[in-house]
Amino acid sequence: MYRILPLLEPAEIDRLRAIAADAPFVDGRITNPANTAKQNLQLHDAKIYEQSSSIVRDAMLRSPEFMEFTFATALAPPLLTKYEKGMKYGTHGDAAYLQLPKGTVRSDLSCTVFLNDPDSYEGGALRVWLGEGSMDFKLKPGEAIIYPSNALHEVTEVTKGERLVAISFIQSRVSDPFKRHMLFELGEIAALEGDKMDHENHMKLRFVRESLYRYWSAL
Numbered sequence: 001m002y003r004i005l006p007l008l009e010p011a012e013i014d015r016l017r018a019i020a021a022d023a024p025f026v027d028g029r030i031t032n033p034a035n036t037a038k039q040n041l042q043l044h045d046a047k048i049y050e051q052s053s054s055i056v057r058d059a060m061l062r063s064p065e066f067m068e069f070t071f072a073t074a075l076a077p078p079l080l081t082k083y084e085k086g087m088k089y090g091t092h093g094d095a096a097y098l099q100l101p102k103g104t105v106r107s108d109l110s111c112t113v114f115l116n117d118p119d120s121y122e123g124g125a126l127r128v129w130l131g132e133g134s135m136d137f138k139l140k141p142g143e144a145i146i147y148p149s150n151a152l153h154e155v156t157e158v159t160k161g162e163r164l165v166a167i168s169f170i171q172s173r174v175s176d177p178f179k180r181h182m183l184f185e186l187g188e189i190a191a192l193e194g195d196k197m198d199h200e201n202h203m204k205l206r207f208v209r210e211s212l213y214r215y216w217s218a219l
């Protein structure tokens with residue numbers, strides 16, 4: 001399951017761009033030295049990382065669409081990454097677990113929040129593979145794509161301009177993608193159609209949904 005969501009307000013996009021413009025970036029392989037596929041730049045300074053990640057993290061946590069789709073229970077602090085001309089990230093699947101200073105996060109879902117205008121750079125799409133076919137995502141500033149962390153994906157080479165994004169990995173209360181999808185759809189039906197339903201049936205629908213949620217989830 002994939003989802004594109006508007007996430008950031010214009011003022012937040014401006015702030016993140018301003019932070020990125022001033023901040024020192026380092027070779028992305030610093031957190032992943034063995035990964036030769038990774039050719040990008042990432043933020044390094046701890047204080048600036050804290051400031052920028054909290055803007056994106058707060059936007060995720062306040063977004064009902066984000067929370068209803070992901071069932072997030074933990075998030076890797078969103079990290080600003082930059083791709084200049086010639087940079088790319090070859091095809092890979094994300095690591096299952098991220099060891100972070102505040103604990104370990106399992107990556108059930110991955111998220112890219114786009115920050116630069118798509119017309120201001122060439123290449124730099126997030127390409128997600130589905131068997132032989134693929135889908136390219138190159139979104140508007142402030143929009144996020146959430147995709148399964150076990151889907152093979154890549155960032156295509158930037159041939160002009162600069163790609164600036166924030167990336168995060170999400171641990172879901174519902175690790176099984178099928179169960180998460182079903183709970184999401186049941187929640188949507190209850191929210192969108194519930195008022196039109198007979199009261200008793202609405203209650204039964206919610207009862208089934210909450211019971212499955214309790215049964216299928218973990219904190």
Ligand SMILES: O=C(O)CCC(=O)C(=O)O
Nearest residue numbers: 089094112126155165167
């Ligand atoms: O920048 C992106 O859109 C994705 C980056 C990525 O795949 C990763 O950091 O694992």
Ligand SMILES: [Fe+2]
Nearest residue numbers: 092093094153
């Ligand atoms: Fe990745």
